[in-house]
Amino acid sequence: MEFKHQVFVSSTYKDLIEERQHVIHALLELDCIPAGMELFPATDEDAWSLIKEVIDSCDYYVLIISGKYGSVGPKGISYTEMEYDYAVETGKPIICFLHSQTDELPASKIEKKEDINIKLESFKDKVKSRHCKFYNSPEDLGGKVSRSLIQLRKKHPGEGWVRGKFAMTDKIKSEFDQMRAKIAELELELVKKMEIQEIDTSDLEQGEDTIKSVQKFNTKPSWSEPDNYEEVKVEFSWNEIIKYVGPALQGEGSEVDFKYKLRLLIYHKIHDVNPELYETIKHKNIGLPLVVFDKVKVQLQALGLIESGIKRRSVSDNETYWNLTRKGEKSLLNLQAKRKKDSEKEDSIEN
Template identity: 40%
Template sequence: MTKRYSVFVSSTYEDLKEERKEVIQALLELDCIPIGMELFPATDDDQWTLIQELIEDSDYYILIIGGRYGSMNKKGISYTQMEYEYAVSIGVPVISFIPKHPDQIVTGKTDKSSEKENKLKEFKTLVSEKMIKFWNTPEELGSVVSRSLVKLIKSKPRIGWVKADQISSDQANLEILELKQKVYELEEKLKISLETENSNLIQDNDLFKVMYVYKLNGIGRYLTDFMEIPFNNLFSKTCSILIDEGKESELKSFISAYIAHLLLEKSPEKKDINIIDDNFMSIIIQLKALGLIEKSIRKRSLKDSGTYWQLTPKGDTLITNLRAKTKIPNSSDLPPTIT
């Protein structure tokens, strides 16, 4: 039977919002059911009682540690640590993720209190007694969580949840349908959250600064210059190679060729044009942040070490709308002119 597993995601919140979103997205892609306090409405139940019930109902427990210890109870123990210790005490398999370079965490995301700093160190020591993994960036954390959870599921299988057509109990069928609805609602919340954040990114007809190098008349040393291109133009003219999938190096060549095309009439003396590597990666990150492209996961030979990208459904829809030709009405189709 195909199972879905519920996973409780525990961490401090304000300083790890991006990390939590990446982890929740990774869990949804694994067909797991993420459980986190920010995804549930307020209730009349005592908060700690509700948390305990959620942990008890979870198949696995994930702990993300950043640079803060978190708010504490009257005994001076953070709620995050209370959640972790409770999960361990009732036998829920746990896996913790600790920053590889904690000294590089920005000051605004660390504790200013020496007391909390010491408590965080002690908490890390406690957590290190069980399975831990390290992470650097939110994106890397999502990938590490995916790989680690798959291994944890294999080594410590849990009851999980199965599809309604694989069990006979009417009550179980109802529960599965409710869980499916919950997963759908979580996916919609995540989608809305990402769209809201993306509203501040350069997109549509906003101008994107493209840096490139060239040789004057094709001789001498490389010189640097830039041009500003409407982002939709940059996307539609260069990313058609990703409709199926395309190699990262080929996409870079496409963008360089597009820059050369734009400069052909305006600056024909500029030859051997290539986009600057760092600027190319900025374009990749921008396209990824807008949800227009994603890494291809097709299997390839071991000799092929290249990175491949493909359009997401959102990217495919946008490039189709931008590139598809619209019909120009005939003069006979136009309304008569009134004089």
């Protein structure tokens, strides 16, 4: 796999345009990615924040110093020196190049102000305390940068950059496929929610409105009277349905669980209507008429409280799954969450 290293080229600009061109050309010949002042003039705090980010993303740092100190920042230090200090502070591999004959430079390329010259010489002394090299022409600089960077890469191998198609490992590809599938599921879920939201629920049965179910039990089975049935009618509200089935459908639940919870609600309702009968029957004796289940299922979907499950499952799993919508979860939490006043009532009863 081919890696390309990114190199930050730090220097003053106007007086070193030709030198920078030779350096950039040398970096490109080494399949490196040059980065530096050509991308952003260092003139304000926002630019400085951007410069630090680019230095952080680079593998190596190249410093070029000639006869100019450069633009000075708010703290009285040139941006070139600030870049160098930041590279040292962050432990970036550095190579420095100083002009060997600044006395022979044109006047336009030399600092004229005494106080700026003092800062420049102080900066040079700081750089000389580390390993640095000297150059005398743009061509000489380009060649030395090329050879020095080859040695620096051997001594300090950088992470580098690779083309996206080469960086796509099987593991990453698998993760991307999973994310695409998840996005598709979420998009489908959003479409379903939008479709449900289009239904006007203001005139639909909901909340404390009730639904009825008729249960028949053979209370005294015998050979002589095989059809001795007792009929009981129960009513339960849509809020009660959500209280019972909601927890089973959080994060998706099977239709079997859905029906089980409805039968449990009917079973408990029989106690309210006929306590004596309740004592003689068991939960497994409770039937759930198909017409009642279908009505509940359709109504909860129309109210936007439940939706079809969308999680991936094995091919052999033929079960139907249902899931609470966000609206359904809010409704469940509002109905089931314990409130302080409820706890106070329980405490008073116990006392």
